[in-house]
Amino acid sequence: MSTPTIPQRSWAQRYHVKGIGWTVLLLVLLVASAQMTGVNVGMFFSNLGQFTNLLVRMSNPAWDYTTVIIQPLLETIQMAILGTTIGAAFAIPFAVLSASNLIHNRWLRGLTRLFLDLVRTLPDLLLAAIFVAIFGIGSTAGVITLAIFSFGMVSKLFYEVIETIDMGPLEALESVGATKITIIWYAVLPQILNQFISYFLYTLEINVRASTVLGYLGAGGIGVFLQRSLNEFNYNQTAVIILATLVVVLVIDGVSNHLRRVLL
Amino acid sequence: MEQATPIISFKGVNKIYSNGTVGLKDISFDIPRGQFLVVVGLSGAGKSTLLRTINRMHEITSGEITVENESVSDYKGKALRLLRRKIGMIFQGFNLINRSSVEKNVLSGRVSYYPTWKTIFGLFSKADKEKAVHSLERVNLAEKLYTRADELSGGQQQRVAIARTLMQDPKIILADEPVASLDPLTTKTVMDTLKRLNQEDGITVIVNLHSVALAREYADRIVGLRAGQLVYDQPIANVAEGDLDQIYLAPEGEKA
Numbered sequence: 074m075s076t077p078t079i080p081q082r083s084w085a086q087r088y089h090v091k092g093i094g095w096t097v098l099l100l101v102l103l104v105a106s107a108q109m110t111g112v113n114v115g116m117f118f119s120n121l122g123q124f125t126n127l128l129v130r131m132s133n134p135a136w137d138y139t140t141v142i143i144q145p146l147l148e149t150i151q152m153a154i155l156g157t158t159i160g161a162a163f164a165i166p167f168a169v170l171s172a173s174n175l176i177h178n179r180w181l182r183g184l185t186r187l188f189l190d191l192v193r194t195l196p197d198l199l200l201a202a203i204f205v206a207i208f209g210i211g212s213t214a215g216v217i218t219l220a221i222f223s224f225g226m227v228s229k230l231f232y233e234v235i236e237t238i239d240m241g242p243l244e245a246l247e248s249v250g251a252t253k254i255t256i257i258w259y260a261v262l263p264q265i266l267n268q269f270i271s272y273f274l275y276t277l278e279i280n281v282r283a284s285t286v287l288g289y290l291g292a293g294g295i296g297v298f299l300q301r302s303l304n305e306f307n308y309n310q311t312a313v314i315i316l317a318t319l320v321v322v323l324v325i326d327g328v329s330n331h332l333r334r335v336l337l
Numbered sequence: 338m339e340q341a342t343p344i345i346s347f348k349g350v351n352k353i354y355s356n357g358t359v360g361l362k363d364i365s366f367d368i369p370r371g372q373f374l375v376v377v378g379l380s381g382a383g384k385s386t387l388l389r390t391i392n393r394m395h396e397i398t399s400g401e402i403t404v405e406n407e408s409v410s411d412y413k414g415k416a417l418r419l420l421r422r423k424i425g426m427i428f429q430g431f432n433l434i435n436r437s438s439v440e441k442n443v444l445s446g447r448v449s450y451y452p453t454w455k456t457i458f459g460l461f462s463k464a465d466k467e468k469a470v471h472s473l474e475r476v477n478l479a480e481k482l483y484t485r486a487d488e489l490s491g492g493q494q495q496r497v498a499i500a501r502t503l504m505q506d507p508k509i510i511l512a513d514e515p516v517a518s519l520d521p522l523t524t525k526t527v528m529d530t531l532k533r534l535n536q537e538d539g540i541t542v543i544v545n546l547h548s549v550a551l552a553r554e555y556a557d558r559i560v561g562l563r564a565g566q567l568v569y570d571q572p573i574a575n576v577a578e579g580d581l582d583q584i585y586l587a588p589e590g591e592k593a
Contacts, residue, residue, distance in 0.1 A: 241432035245498070248392055249505060250421035250449035255456045259445050263436045 127308065134316060135309040142298055146317055149294035152212050153280035156219025161227045161273050163220075168231030169257060174240060193225035197283060201290045212293030219280045219287070226279075230272045231265070238264040267336050274329035281321050285314075342406075343367035344509065344541050345391060350400035352386055352565070360386045361397070362565040373535045374543045375552040377569075378562035378584055384545040387562065388511045391543070392424040393417060404509070422449040425502030425540075427531075429514040431494040435487035439478070439497050442486050443469040446504030465504070472500040476530055492523025499530055510534065512544040516551070528555050549581045 085091070107114075170176055170185040200221055204214035242260035251259065288296010295314060302310035345368040352360035361383050368374055376384050389395040390402055393409055402409050404420065412420050425446075433442050447465050448456040455461075461469075473479045476496035486494060495515060502510060512531060516524040532555055535542045546552050552559050559576055561569030561584035569584050 239435075241428065241430050242434045244394070245426070245428065245432035245501070246445060246448070248394060248421055248424070248426035249446055249501075250418035251445075251456070252418065252453045254453050255448050258457050259437075259441075259448065260434055263434050266436075 130308040131312040131315075133309050134312040135307070136313065138310045138313045139317065142295060142314055142317055145295045145298050146321065148212060149281060149284045149288075149296070150321060152215045152219060152284050152294050153277055156216045156284075157223045157227075157273060157277045157280050159216070159220040160223025160225075161269075161276065163224050164228035164231055167224075167228045168235060169261075171228065171232040172235035174236055174238070175257070175261070189225060189228050192221060193229065195221070195225075197222045197287070198290065201287045201292045205291050210291035210293075214290075215284055215287050215292035215294060218292060219284060222283065223276050223280060227272060227276050230276075231269060234265050234268045234272070235261065267333065270336065271329060271333050274325055274332070278322050278325045278329075281318065281325065285318060342370065343403075344370040344405055345543075346403045348401045348403070350390065350402060351398045352383075352390065352395070353398045359565050360395075361390070364400070364565075364567050366560065366567060366570060368541060368543065370541055371535070371539045372541055373532065373555060373557040374541075375556035375559050376543065376545045376562060377547070377549060377552050377559060377581060380547075382562040383565040384562055385513050386565075388426075388513050388543060388545055391509070391511060392421050392426060394426075418449055422505055423508045425505050425507035425510040427495070427498055427502060427510065427512040427515045429517045431491070431498050433486040433494055433497060433501075435485070437486060439473070439481045439484050439486055439489070440466075440469055442497055443472055443500045443504060446472075446501035449505070468504060469500070472503040473497070475503060475534075476500050490523070491519050492526055495519065495523070495527050496530060499527070499534075503534070507540060509541045509543070512542065514545050514547065517547060524551070531555075549585075552581075 167185055167189060171182055171189065173182060176182045176185075197218055201214060201218040204217050208214045208217070238261060242264070243256055246256045246260045284292070284294045285296045285299050288294045288298070289300050291297070295318065299311065299314050302308070302314065347364045347366050350361055350364040354360055364387065376387060378384050386395055390397050391404065391409070393412065397410065404424070409420055434445070437445075441459075444459075444461050444465065447461065447468070450465075451461070470479055470482060473482060476499050478493060478496050478500065481489060481493065481497070486497060489497065510531065515531070516527050519527060528551065531542055531544065534540050544555070553573070553576060556573050558572045559569065559581070560567060561581065563584055569581070571580070
């Protein structure tokens with residue numbers, strides 16, 4: 074019997090050359106991009122006074138304004154729910170087609186993903202501007218914009234969830250002689266439903282915030298009022314709008330946490 | 338000696354993986370209807386591959402496999418699903434849908450008897466729902482009908498998997514290391530259940546096992562695989578004590 078030899082690591086492995094190299098490269102890129110784009114950190118601190126000034130002017134919310142914004146806020150929530158639901162519904166088949174553990178055809182998967190990348194590339198503000206031009210000022214343009222935006226985002230989140238599932242139940246259903254659709258319904262869906270709902274609500278939350286911005290372009294909802302208050306330097310009204318939006322976001326977050334606990 | 342007509346037949350079957358690894362090498366043998374066959378061999382000897390070629394979960398490179406006198410290699414789409422319907426499969430990891438109820442798991446064994454849209458809406462007939470209860474009774478788990486699958490112990494999960502298989506009305510059951518992740522006591526329950534189905538229903542059972550002791554206890558016949566080759570094949574009456582050691586010899590140049 075020979076004495077057991079401890080395997081030798083190379084010099085590069087011992088001093089983690091790769092890890093250190095990547096970290097240094099990232100730092101260099103970070104500093105370089107800050108310099109090239111002219112981001113001035115000093116300016117942030119020297120102009121902090123203006124920021125506090127704004128906060129002071131918002132610190133006295135005009136509470137009576139609340140009654141005015143309830144209606145548009147509800148409209149915003151409705152837009153967000155509609156847009157997210159439509160987007161997520163369309164996202165499911167595309168997420169399935171993009172998941173490498175379900176679709177073995179590289180071309181089909183690649184094509185679907187390319188399409189999704191394209192959708193995600195389109196900025197939501199551009200989409201809003203286009204749809205306002207097509208459908209006129211109002212919430213229709215907002216809903217379609219949010220639907221497309223949600224579709225792009227949710228489909229990526231969804232297919233990443235699908236790729237992490239346990240393949241065992243799929244194998245079992247396949248061995249039973251089930252069709253593809255039955256396999257997905259019985260073996261995939263129960264495994265991902267939880268995270269689907271969680272991501273759906275997260276997207277809904279983002280959409281509530283996004284639709285405040287879309288209002289700027291005339292796509293309906295609370296954004297119209299946000300823009301008006303800012304233009305009129307009515308920061309006390311702006312404060313109310315921000316606080317009201319915060320309440321909505323908190324509620325969605327609460328619902329999301331509750332559902333995840335219940336469904337787990 | 339008179340042989341029953343084989344339900345499964347391997348004729349010169351080879352399997353070479355795309356990376357050049359040999360999975361199965363020139364396998365030829367028959368499995369008579371109603372036999373309890375145990376396949377033994379080291380990990381990586383090709384046991385799982387052999388099992389999965391029967392229901393076409395794995396493809397073979399050359400040769401022919403027949404099930405009930407029909408070559409399985411040409412089956413596609415619906416014909417393939419009908420082949421799989423009559424062959425139940427049990428897995429080492431149970432492969433239940435953890436978040437679903439035991440009832441739904443068991444009923445999922447029946448989906449190939451329904452059109453896809455009916456399975457989606459869960460439109461199982463009353464008879465099949467009763468069949469699910471009956472299948473669970475046969476593995477002594479009827480009281481767990483509405484329990485979530487992941488709340489069961491490993492042995493119970495494997496029995497649910499057997500109940501799921503029973504819903505197929507299988508003629509053959511393939512069990513791939515069904516007891517590898519179970520303790521000795523639950524191992525006995527699961528193996529006894531498989532043996533009972535073999536004897537009472539006349540289902541042909543093919544089990545992959547690591548344990549030679551278990552193989553000797555339950556098998557009608559033992560075949561041994563080493564490096565993808567059939568190196569041993571004897572009815573249980575002819576299996577001698579030291580016989581199986583040769584199957585477990587490490588391949589040349591890979592002494593452990």
